[in-house]
Amino acid sequence: MPSSSCNTPSVLDVREGFWTILFLKGIESSYKFFENKHIYDFSVLTHGEKMSKVKMNEGNSTRMEYLWPLRFAAGWMFLDGGLRKAVLKPEKLNPLSASFVGGKLVNFLPHAGPFKPFLLMTLENRVLDVTFLTAFSYLEIVVGLFLILGVLTRLAAFGALLMSAGFAPAYWLGSTCEDEWQIGALLVAGSLVLMLTASGRTWGFDSLLYRRFGDRALSRRLPLLKWIKLW
C-alpha cells in the first residue's frame, strides 16, 4: 500500500543512512585530526605548503627514498656507457682499431645542425678526437658511480644533465623508433630531478657530507657557480 511504504524505511533507505553517517563521521574525524594538529603545525606553513602536504600525503608520496631507482637508472646508463668504452672493450678508444667510437661522431654529422662545426673540428683533429672521447668515457664512469652511490649527487647530476644534452647531435638517430632522442630526453629530465632534489642526501654518502658541512656550492661568491650545489 502506498501509505505504509512511505512510512516504513526500505532496505535501500537504511543503507543510504549508514553511508551518510559514515561519510559525516569521516569528515568530522578528519576535521578533528587537522584541528588538533596531530602532525602539522599549520600556523607556520604557507598556503601552498598546507595544500601540498594535505594533498600529497607527505607520509609516503614525497619520500626521498623513492628517488633511488631513478638515481640508479640514470647512473647506470652513464656507468655502463663509460665502462664499455674504457674498461670492458678498450679498443673502442683506440684510434687504430676498427672498433674506435670516433666513427659514431661521423654518423651524427648529416643532421647535427648547429653542432656540426664542432663535430667536424673534433673529427679532423685526431688528438682532440681521442682526448675528447677518452675524457668523456671516464667522466661517464665517475658521474654514473657518483649518482648510484649518492656522492656529490647534485654536481654529478649537473654533469649528467650536460652530457645528456650534449649528445643532442645524435637525437635524430633512431632507426627502430626515436631511440637517441628518447634516451636523451629522459636522461635530461631525470638528471634535472636528481639535481634539484639533492637525492643523494637519502640512501647516499651525501647524507654524511650534508650533516658535516651543510649546503655547499661550487663557489660562494661567483654568481653562476653559487647556484651549482655539490650535494
Place this chain on the structure above:
Amino acid sequence: MVIHMEKVVIVGIVFAIIAVGWILGTGQWAYGNVVGPLVNYSKLPKVEVTYVSAIPTANGTALRLNLTDVDGPDAYPASVTMVEIVNSTWHVFLNSSQLANYTVTVYQSPWNENKGDAVNWYSGFEIPLGSQGQFVLNLPFKLSPGVYELILYTPAVKPVEVSFTSS
C-alpha cells in the same frame, strides 16, 4: 596585484620550462613530432653525389665520384650496388664486381674515421653514414664528349641521378 611565490616554486617552474622546452624543441628538430611533418632520417639510406668528373685517358675514362650518405641507419653503410651511365643514344650498367674491379683509389675525407668509404665485389660502393669519399674508377671504355646521366642504384630506395659532362 602582487603575487608572492616561494623560491622553490619559482625554481620548479623555471626548470619545468627548461625541461619541456628541451624535450619538445629537440623532438620537433629531430623528428617533427610536435607540429610535423613527421620525419625519421635514420630509416633509409640516401646517397648523394657531391662531385663527378670524367676525363679521357690513354685506354679508357677516369671517372671520379664524391659520394656521401646523408640519411639512414648508423649500424650499416649505404651500398651502391649498381651504376648506370647513360646519354640519349647509349648506356652501360656497371655491377658491383665491375665497380670493385674498376676502382683504383678511394680518397677519404678528412673527417672520416677508420670505417671510411670502401668498395667490394658484393656491395659495390659502401658509404658509412656521414662519411664522404672520392672513388676513382678507370673505366675500360672511352666516353665520347658530351652530357651524360649517372644513375646510382641503392637497394630499397629510389635511384640517384646526376648529370655530368665528359670532356
